[in-house]
Amino acid sequence: MPSLIDIRRRVRSVRNTQQITKAMKMVSAAKLRKAQEKALAARPYAKVLQQMLANVAEAATQGGEDEPNPLLAVRPEKKVLLVVITADGGLAGGFNANLIKTAHKFANENSDKELSFELIGRKGRDYFKRRFPNIAGEHLDMFRHVKFEDAERIAKSIADRFAKGEIDAVYMFVNEFKSVMSSHIAQTRLLPVEVPKSPAQADYIYEQPPEEILSSLLPRYLNMQIHRALLESAAAYLAARMTAMDAATQNANDVIDKLTLYMNRVRQASITREIIEVVSGAAALE
Numbered sequence: 001m002p003s004l005i006d007i008r009r010r011v012r013s014v015r016n017t018q019q020i021t022k023a024m025k026m027v028s029a030a031k032l033r034k035a036q037e038k039a040l041a042a043r044p045y046a047k048v049l050q051q052m053l054a055n056v057a058e059a060a061t062q063g064g065e066d067e068p069n070p071l072l073a074v075r076p077e078k079k080v081l082l083v084v085i086t087a088d089g090g091l092a093g094g095f096n097a098n099l100i101k102t103a104h105k106f107a108n109e110n111s112d113k114e115l116s117f118e119l120i121g122r123k124g125r126d127y128f129k130r131r132f133p134n135i136a137g138e139h140l141d142m143f144r145h146v147k148f149e150d151a152e153r154i155a156k157s158i159a160d161r162f163a164k165g166e167i168d169a170v171y172m173f174v175n176e177f178k179s180v181m182s183s184h185i186a187q188t189r190l191l192p193v194e195v196p197k198s199p200a201q202a203d204y205i206y207e208q209p210p211e212e213i214l215s216s217l218l219p220r221y222l223n224m225q226i227h228r229a230l231l232e233s234a235a236a237y238l239a240a241r242m243t244a245m246d247a248a249t250q251n252a253n254d255v256i257d258k259l260t261l262y263m264n265r266v267r268q269a270s271i272t273r274e275i276i277e278v279v280s281g282a283a284a285l286e
Contacts (some may be wrong), residue, residue: 007259014252025242039231053193077169080171085233086125089241092240095240098185099173102187118154119135146231151227154226173186176233
């Protein structure tokens, strides 16, 4: 049976851990609101840009263009690039593990193809770098300040490799923000760009040929896709971390209550034993 000193020491240790988890929860909650606003603000822009792309692509198709845009070229998927967006830190429940598991499952299902990885986030980098040799790029510490310039740089690198024929398809894995309590693992094909179908043709007046506008619009669309994924992942990570730290704080409180109850029982047993010894000693002297 542990002594009272050992139990008090353990209670003190758990209480210190509880203070840390509570502070981490408050920090994540403070950052979450701003990250959530950015992620939600990017969605309407993405929707309008997607609709515009559909209308311009339809007009370009009607124009009878002989050579399609390089970013629309569909080829047999022999060389596939996987863009995996994870966080740089942990302590967020299954946020990183579930995403890595999904990406690894996709890699196993396509093991007959030549796979390469564009890894965003330290957790994904550490995992895939030990298991797959072909790492095309590593991008760390991007969630502290999500910048459009970083997304544009990554998108340009991927688009250039695709246009040169170095890769045949690009798939992206990301945690999309749904609510504070949940996120959704999304697997999307970035390249070749799958032009969405327009429900109704918009009556645009084109100053330039639609083909030129489409060539200018496709890189912007790719930039937006990656930038939005970074914003969504940053918000989802902070929400997952806040939820995990809240659960850890509650668990620490439960452990403290159990240890305190056990400590009181041990102290009561010790006092009872001492009383019995005193009474027994007094009875022996009579």
